[in-house]
Amino acid sequence: MSQTRNPARQRNYNRHPLETRHALPMTLLRARESVMARFRPMLNAHGISEQQWRVMRVLAEEGVLDATEISGRACIFASSLSRIIKTLEKQGTLIRERCPDDARRVQLRLSDQGYRIVSEITPESVAIYRALEDQFGSERVATLIDMLNELVEME
DSSP: OOOOOOGGGGOOTTSSSOOGGGOHHHHHHHHHHHHHHHHHHHHHHTTOOHHHHHHHHHHHHHSSEEHHHHHHHHTOOHHHHHHHHHHHHHTTSEEEEEOSSOTTOEEEEEOHHHHHHHHHHHHHHHHHHHHHHHHHOHHHHHHHHHHHHHHHHOO
């Protein structure tokens, strides 16, 4: 009986370039695409882009933030975020207002309509997460998220 070996764990990292199948950046991109493919139909059905949803989720969780804070938490470049903010504001989903302590700063928050949309979509999103956990294993999903967060926090 032959032993099955995991080639990703046996890579010779002195050899470059790595096969893309075992390269961490490529694997992370493929994993992201696999996960997002489950969520895109839901977002499309509500007329919301992935980036808009990330902004809305961050604001729903945090309340009031400035654009720099949203950019970091939603993983969106500032140049893209300004366009997304304009779109969400035009749709009545987001409210832009001056910071009471510093008139130079702009704060952003969800409108009542924005919170309604998040509340409407969240049960569908939770169902997709549950299906993913049923297929991949809830403990494995939790472990993967923990490991990825550790990787993100490394200096």
